[in-house]
Amino acid sequence: MLKYTLKRFIYMVFVFAIMSVILFGLYSMIPGDPARAEVEGLRNVLKPDEYQRAYELARERLGLNDPTHIRYIKWAKGFLRGDFGTSIIHKQPVDEVIKTPLRVTIFINIFSVIAGLLITIPLGIYCAVKKGTRFDRTVQVLTIVGYSIPSFIFALLFIYFFAVKLGWFPVSGMKTPNFTGTTWEMIKDYAKHLALPLMVMTIGSLGGMTRYVRAAMIDALSMDCIRTARAKGLKERVVVLSHAWRNALLPIVTLLINWFMSIFYGSLIIERMFNLNGLGKLLIDSLFNQDYNVVMAIQLFYIVIALSGNLLADLSYGIVDPRVRVNK
Amino acid sequence: MSTSKAPNNKNKKNKKSFSSLLFGNLFGSRKELSILEEEQVQSPWRTVIRIFRSNKVSMTGLIVFLLIFATVMIGPLIKPIDLSFSESSQKDIAPGFDMMKVPKELQGKIHDIAVGPTFSIGASTDGQLYIWGKTRITSAIDIKNLPRDEKTNQLIDMGKIVKVAAGTDHVLVLNEDGQVFAWGNNRQGQTRIPYEVEFVDIKDIYAGYQLSIIVTEDGRTIHFGSTMINDYDEFHQYQGQIDKITMTQDAVIGLTYDGEVVYLGSKVNAYSNIPENMGRVIDIASTASTVAAVNDEGKVFVWGNVTASKGEGNVPETDSKIVSIQGGRFHYTALTEDGKVLAWGANYYNQINVPEKLNNTTVKQLFTGSYQNYAVTEDNELYTWGLKGYLMGTDDLGRDIFTRLLNGGRMTMTIGAVAVIISTIIGIIIGSLSGFFGGKLDLVLQRISEVVSSLPFLPFAMILSSIIGNSLDSNQRIVLIMVILGLLSWPGLQRLVRAQVLSVREQEYVIAARSLGIKRSAIIFKHILPNIVSIILVSATLSFATSMLIESSLSYLGFGVQAPHPTWGNMLYGANNSIVIQNYWWRWVFPSIALGVCVICINVIGDGLRDAVDPKSHER
Numbered sequence: 001m002l003k004y005t006l007k008r009f010i011y012m013v014f015v016f017a018i019m020s021v022i023l024f025g026l027y028s029m030i031p032g033d034p035a036r037a038e039v040e041g042l043r044n045v046l047k048p049d050e051y052q053r054a055y056e057l058a059r060e061r062l063g064l065n066d067p068t069h070i071r072y073i074k075w076a077k078g079f080l081r082g083d084f085g086t087s088i089i090h091k092q093p094v095d096e097v098i099k100t101p102l103r104v105t106i107f108i109n110i111f112s113v114i115a116g117l118l119i120t121i122p123l124g125i126y127c128a129v130k131k132g133t134r135f136d137r138t139v140q141v142l143t144i145v146g147y148s149i150p151s152f153i154f155a156l157l158f159i160y161f162f163a164v165k166l167g168w169f170p171v172s173g174m175k176t177p178n179f180t181g182t183t184w185e186m187i188k189d190y191a192k193h194l195a196l197p198l199m200v201m202t203i204g205s206l207g208g209m210t211r212y213v214r215a216a217m218i219d220a221l222s223m224d225c226i227r228t229a230r231a232k233g234l235k236e237r238v239v240v241l242s243h244a245w246r247n248a249l250l251p252i253v254t255l256l257i258n259w260f261m262s263i264f265y266g267s268l269i270i271e272r273m274f275n276l277n278g279l280g281k282l283l284i285d286s287l288f289n290q291d292y293n294v295v296m297a298i299q300l301f302y303i304v305i306a307l308s309g310n311l312l313a314d315l316s317y318g319i320v321d322p323r324v325r326v327n328k
Numbered sequence: 329m330s331t332s333k334a335p336n337n338k339n340k341k342n343k344k345s346f347s348s349l350l351f352g353n354l355f356g357s358r359k360e361l362s363i364l365e366e367e368q369v370q371s372p373w374r375t376v377i378r379i380f381r382s383n384k385v386s387m388t389g390l391i392v393f394l395l396i397f398a399t400v401m402i403g404p405l406i407k408p409i410d411l412s413f414s415e416s417s418q419k420d421i422a423p424g425f426d427m428m429k430v431p432k433e434l435q436g437k438i439h440d441i442a443v444g445p446t447f448s449i450g451a452s453t454d455g456q457l458y459i460w461g462k463t464r465i466t467s468a469i470d471i472k473n474l475p476r477d478e479k480t481n482q483l484i485d486m487g488k489i490v491k492v493a494a495g496t497d498h499v500l501v502l503n504e505d506g507q508v509f510a511w512g513n514n515r516q517g518q519t520r521i522p523y524e525v526e527f528v529d530i531k532d533i534y535a536g537y538q539l540s541i542i543v544t545e546d547g548r549t550i551h552f553g554s555t556m557i558n559d560y561d562e563f564h565q566y567q568g569q570i571d572k573i574t575m576t577q578d579a580v581i582g583l584t585y586d587g588e589v590v591y592l593g594s595k596v597n598a599y600s601n602i603p604e605n606m607g608r609v610i611d612i613a614s615t616a617s618t619v620a621a622v623n624d625e626g627k628v629f630v631w632g633n634v635t636a637s638k639g640e641g642n643v644p645e646t647d648s649k650i651v652s653i654q655g656g657r658f659h660y661t662a663l664t665e666d667g668k669v670l671a672w673g674a675n676y677y678n679q680i681n682v683p684e685k686l687n688n689t690t691v692k693q694l695f696t697g698s699y700q701n702y703a704v705t706e707d708n709e710l711y712t713w714g715l716k717g718y719l720m721g722t723d724d725l726g727r728d729i730f731t732r733l734l735n736g737g738r739m740t741m742t743i744g745a746v747a748v749i750i751s752t753i754i755g756i757i758i759g760s761l762s763g764f765f766g767g768k769l770d771l772v773l774q775r776i777s778e779v780v781s782s783l784p785f786l787p788f789a790m791i792l793s794s795i796i797g798n799s800l801d802s803n804q805r806i807v808l809i810m811v812i813l814g815l816l817s818w819p820g821l822q823r824l825v826r827a828q829v830l831s832v833r834e835q836e837y838v839i840a841a842r843s844l845g846i847k848r849s850a851i852i853f854k855h856i857l858p859n860i861v862s863i864i865l866v867s868a869t870l871s872f873a874t875s876m877l878i879e880s881s882l883s884y885l886g887f888g889v890q891a892p893h894p895t896w897g898n899m900l901y902g903a904n905n906s907i908v909i910q911n912y913w914w915r916w917v918f919p920s921i922a923l924g925v926c927v928i929c930i931n932v933i934g935d936g937l938r939d940a941v942d943p944k945s946h947e948r
Contacts, residue, residue, distance in 0.1 A: 015779050026795055141385070144935065148928040150877050152884050152900065153920040156909060164910040171906040265784045269881060273904050283787060284885060287794045299791055306782040 005315065012307045019303050020079075024072050027292050079300075085293035089286070094297045098282065102264075104174070105278035108194065109267055112201035113259055120206055124213025128221060129240055139210065146207025155200045155273045162196060169196045172275040197274040201267060205259070212255050213248070220247035249320050254313055261309035265302055376862060379940035386936025393929035396922070400737030409735040411892040413676075415726035417445035417496065417616075417657060417698065420912050423729075425717040427461040428700050434458045436708050442535070443697025444494035445657070447471050449501070455488025457501060462717070465497045465513055467911050475511040484509065494697065495535030502533050510540060518553030525550060536575035543570055547585060549592065559593030566590050574614040574655070576632065581619050583612045589621050603629045613655035615640055615673065620660055626650040628662065638674040646670055654696035656714070661696040669694060669703055677715035686711055721914035724902055733918055736894035740923070743810050743889070744876040750814025751875075752821060752868050759825025760852050764833060773822075781819035789816060789878065790887040802890055809888050813875050821867045828860040862941040869934035873927045880923055896923040 039054045046054060059065055066074070078085070084094035127136045163171045170176075175189050220226070221244045229239045268280030275281070279298060286294040380386060427446060430438075434452050441450040447461035449471070463471035475484050487503040498512025498519050506529060510519035516538040529545035539553040539560065547568045551560060560580040569584040573592065579599040580592040587608035591600040599619055607623040614620065618632035618640045626649030634641040638658045648664040659673025659680050667690030671680035677699045686703060693704040699715035720729040762773040792812050797805050832838060833856070841851050880897030882888030889895045896919045902908060903916035 011775075015775075019779070026792075030795055030798065144931050145924075145928055148873065148877075148931045149924045150881055150884075150927075152881065152904075153924055156900070156903065156916050156920060159906065160909050160913070164906055171909075262784075265787050268786055269885065272885060280787070284790070287790060287887070295791060299787065302784045302787055303782075306784060310778065310782050 001318070005311070008311050008314065012311060015307060016300075016303060020076065020300060021072065023296060023299060024075060025068070027296060028068050028071065030290075030292065084297040087286075087291050087294050089289050089291045089294075094293050097294055098279070098297060098301075101277055101279045101282045104276060105264060105267055105271070105280065108198060108201065108270075108276065108278065109262070109264070112198055112205065112267075115198070115202045116205045116209060116259075117256075119202070120209040120213055123206075124210045125217050125240065125245065127210070127214045128217030131218060143207040143211045146203070147211070148207075150269075151200060151204040152269050152273055154204055155197075155270060158196055158200050159273075162199075169193070172273070174276055194276075197267075197270045197276060200273075201270050209255065209259070213252060216248040216251040217244060219251075220244040223247060250317065253316050253320050257309055257313040257316065260312075261305055264305050372862070376937075376940045380936050383936045383939065386932055386939075389929040389932030389936070393926065393933060396737070396926050396929070397741065400734055400741060403734035404738050407731045407734055409731055409894070410676075413727060418722050418726035419724050420915070421446055421462050421718055421722045421726075422464070422912075423718055423721040423914050424462070425719075427715060427717045428702070428712040429460055429716075430702070430710060430712070431458045431460055435710050438693065438702075438704050438710065439490070440492050441695035441702050442492040442494035442499070443656075443695065443700050443702075444471070444499065445496055445698050447494070448697070448700060448702075449492045449494050449499050451489040451492050451501070455490065455504065457486065457489045457492070459499075469497065469513050471497075471499055471512055473511065475509055491533055493533045493535040493540075495540065496537040498535060498540070500533040500535045500540055502530055506530050508533060508542065510535075516554035516556075520552055522550065522552050532572060534573055534575060536580075537577050539575065539580075541573060541575070541580065543573060547571065549573060549580075549582070559595045559597070559599075561592060561594040564590075564592045564594075566592065572612065574612045574619065576614040576619060577616040579619075581612060581614065583609055583621075587624070589619075598632045601631060603631055611652045613653040613660060615655045615659065616657050618655075620653055620655065622650050622653045622662065626664075628653065628660075630660075640673045642672050644670050644672050652694070654694060656696050656701070657698050659696075659699075661694055661701055663691060663694045667691045667706070671701070679714035681713060683711050683713055720918045721912070723899070723915055724908075724912075729899070729914060729918055732894040732899055733896070733922055736896050736899055736919070737922060737926075739806070739889060739893060739895045740876055740879060740897065741926075743806065743813070743879045743895070744872050746810040747813035747817065747875040747879070748868050748872045750811065751816075751818040751871060752864065754814070755818040755821030755867075756825055756857070756864065758818065759822040760829050760857065762822070763826035763829030764848070764852050764856070770826075774826075777819040777822050780816060783816065785816055786878065786881060789813065789882055790885065793882065793887045797887075802893055806889050806893065809879060809882065813878060817871055817875065817878075821864065821871065824863055824867055825860065828863055829856055832856050832859055862937075866934060866938045866941055869930060869937055873930035873934065876923070876930070877927055896926075 036055065039051065039058050042054055043051055075085075082095065086092065087094055087097045090097045123139065127139050130136050159171055163169050170193055174193055175186075176193075181189070221240070223244075225247070226239060226244055229243045230236075234243075265280060267276075267278055268283070270276070271278040271281040272284055283295060283298050286292075286298070427448070430441075430448075430450065433456070434450050437453040439451045439453045439455075441448055444461075447459060447463045450458045450460075452458065457474075459472055465471065474486075476482060477484055486501060486509050487505055487507065489501050490504050491502040493500040495512070495518065498510060498514070500508060500510045500519075502508050508521050508525055508530060510521055512519055514520060518535070518538050518540050525542060528542075528548070528550070530542055531545045532543045534541045534543070536558060539551060539555065539558045541560075542550045544550065547570045549564075549567065549570050551562060555562075557578055558575065558580060559578060564582075566582055566584055569586070570582045570590075570592075571585050573580055573582045575581075576599065579597070581599060581602075582590045582592045584590055587610065589602050589606065589609050589612060591602060593600065603621075606621055606629050607625060607627075609621045609623050612619065612621045614632075618630055618634050620628055620630045620640070622628050626646075628643045628650060630641045630643065632640075640658065640660065643660075646664060646668075648666045648668065650662045650670065651665050653660060653662045656673070656679055659671060659675070661680075661682075662670045664670065669682050669686055669691050671682050673680055675681065679699045679701060682701075682703075686705070689705040689707070689709070691703045692706050693702075695702040701712060701714045703711045705711070718728050718730065720733065723729055723732070758773050758777065762770045789812050793805070793808060797808055800808060829852075838851060838855060841855050846855075879888055879895065880900075883890075883895045883897030884900050886898075886901060889898055891898060891901070899919040900916055908915055
């Protein structure tokens with residue numbers, strides 16, 4: 001087990017290194033001259049030859065004269081030390097810029113994942129048990145609709161009904177500007193602003209997950225062990241919730257891990273739609289503003305999350321199902 | 329499953345091409361069998377089609393999807409899109425065809441009609457006022473809201489109306505007692521009637537863009553509103569001689585009692601460059617950017633910013649004499665002395681296609697403005713032509729949403745289809761190579777596939793499109809989006825194909841083929857692949873839906889296909905603020921419905937196919 005994990009970990013590092021090379025290559029292909037941008041303000045202050053010298057110095061300092069591979073090594077060294085560069089727009093180190101949005105994104109995603117699980121697991125199990133009934137068929141149709149409609153359309157509809165027509169929630173934003181009050185009022189204010197995005201996110205994820213749980217449960221319910229359990233005279237409740245559910249867990253865990261990974265980037269559209277200060281919105285803004293240090297850091301972060309998610313999924317199979325435990 | 333049997337007509341021909349195997353299997357080209365025989369040797373594909381047909385939901389989905397598909401493929405041929413088109417006077421108009429729907433009560437007794445950009449206002453012979461068309465200018469201003477008394481908030485009794493005038497967003501009316509009323513947008517004071525108007529005899533009223541002008545019986549002009557955009561000099565030298573005036577979008581031109589055309593502004597521009605030797609002018613009219621005059625010999629002169637593409641200067645030949653002339657936004661209509669109507673100028677809403685029937689009758693009154701034309705014949709029949717309205721409204725640049733929806737649908741589907749084709753080809757090649765050869769090749773390919781599939785799709789596609797797309801024009805960008813979607817979405821299919829190839833690889837017919845010494849590539853593509861086509865088809869269908877969704881999401885976020893090219897996603901791009909969501913619902917409802925219905929249909933089809941292909945999942 002340990003050996004396997006170690007092997008996978010080394011592989012992860014390897015892939016990460018390759019990805020960073022590819023990305024660095026991509027970014028260095030973008031036309032643009034950071035040195036020119038840096039000294040542009042001095043153009044009218046300095047004499048032409050002084051300006052040229054300042055420009056040369058800036059190029060030297062930023063390492064733009066080096067060949068790409070040397071620049072990559074420099075950048076990688078900085079990256080390993082935790083220095084992701086400086087954001088051009090925010091004029092701050094990238095890790096400072098990313099901190100708050102990351103917290104927001106993680107919060108709203110964890111909330112919506114938990115809310116989604118609380119709805120989909122019971123619903124999926126119920127549909128699997130009541131397979132073929134009218135209720136089940138209705139849910140099946142609804143789930144297809146649910147996962148076919150992109151989240152921004154849900155968001156538009158929800159804004160139209162709940163924010164514009166009924167006026168229950170604000171249309172966008174994280175909190176009322178210049179809001180002052182007690183902590184409790186602050187929380188209430190946040191809750192009011194976040195209610196709509198969280199609803200949209202949860203509903204958007206219901207469709208696919210419910211179908212998945214249902215399919216896994218149906219497979220599990222058709223196993224021989226279930227027939228045996230029923231023949232033993234166990235209560236149906238025990239059969240479903242204990243025997244079948246455990247067997248259905250393996251495919252569900254895969255999905256859960258994927259879902260968990262999407263905690264970090266799943267709310268991109270919602271954040272933009274509702275103007276929430278999250279990681280996705282930061283990524284979009286940085287892309288529009290060509291603030292590539294931030295983009296690069298966010299992207300590598302995504303890759304780390306994705307790779308470790310894969311590892312986590314493989315390891316968790318062993319935990320959930322002893323039959324697939326890796327013993328290499 | 330389709331894997332177990334080799335095609336049963338194989339002995340008839342020794343060699344069969346890959347495509348004939350593929351499509352022969354797919355569409356069951358062999359002859360119909362009796363029930364008994366069918367029970368025994370029904371080809372897997374027949375079973376698939378039979379099961380699929382019996383699935384009502386999927387069949388409905390298929391039919392609806394085919395309808396949408398046919399519409400967006402044929403529609404753009406009928407309604408081609410002009411990517412550079414935009415029209416500021418037609419922006420954010422609600423759906424409906426009521427712009428030329430003259431109220432029944434007014435028909436037969438029309439006295440005067442004035443046409444605004446999206447609405448018309450008319451007075452009947454007995455002095456009643458009627459307003460129709462899209463009267464809502466903004467959420468607060470509606471032309472239908474008649475002026476009210478400031479103190480009592482009662483509707484003002486306007487008496488018997490004799491003249492009406494419609495500007496861009498305000499209207500003026502004149503009653504028989506010489507009183508003027510104005511309402512609509514008052515931001516520039518264009519409805520704030522000056523005090524002195526009460527003491528003059530009014531001859532005519534004119535409304536333009538942010539400006540109103542009153543011509544008095546003694547030949548003076550009184551203006552109210554803004555002269556910032558409209559070049560109008562209050563102290564022009566022709567005060568006391570003006571017979572009538574006409575307003576373009578940004579200038580005021582007058583006609584004196586002596587039949588001379590004069591410019592009433594202070595600037596020197598294309599309008600002030602009035603043609604010489606026009607003789608005695610009897611009528612003047614203007615479009616948004618040109619001026620026309622007709623002299624007493626019936627000759628028409630057009631000047632100003634005349635453009636060849638709109639063709640305001642192409643006055644048609646006529647045998648009779650033109651006696652009066654009227655201007656729309658980009659077209660002119662003229663009435664000849666024997667009551668015939670001529671029209672020329674821009675024609676994007678059929679505004680110069682005069683109805684055939686008018687050639688046989690005599691027209692007594694002609695009213696033209698914006699894109700609408702009203703003609704009343706001698707026997708009091710009303711004919712209208714021009715822009716009726718929009719089926720699905722217009723967007724913020726005045727473009728017809730229906731046309732964009734058709735063309736955008738084609739774009740969205742094309743991108744989805746090409747992306748799926750790319751990803752399917754990559755998936756099949758990598759999957760079958762990896763599955764058939766195994767070993768080190770398999771290991772490397774699987775690791776690559778793992779990396780690609782673990783990349784977060786949407787952020788990554790966004791980043792690629794913004795980095796690479798920066799230096800591309802909009803057409804290249806469309807290709808880029810297809811390629812990005814294709815390159816990022818193959819791992820799922822690849823894994824499926826690999827698993828299938830692995831399970832098929834050891835079956836007897838493959839071993840037989842191998843022992844006959846058939847080339848490996850031939851075994852893969854001619855023997856194995858036709859047997860797993862069903863799986864590929866299901867996966868391709870479902871990933872078509874996904875591709876469409878991702879393209880829409882990308883375009884919606886502004887990283888996909890960019891304006892002016894429409895797609896269902898980028899039509900929603902401007903819709904994420906509450907003003908649009910609330911006031912201009914048609915701008916987001918129609919694209920959302922189209923996209924939603926289409927993706928639902930594809931998913932339903934894919935689901936039905938999967939049930940049909942895999943009987944085990946059908947049990948679920």
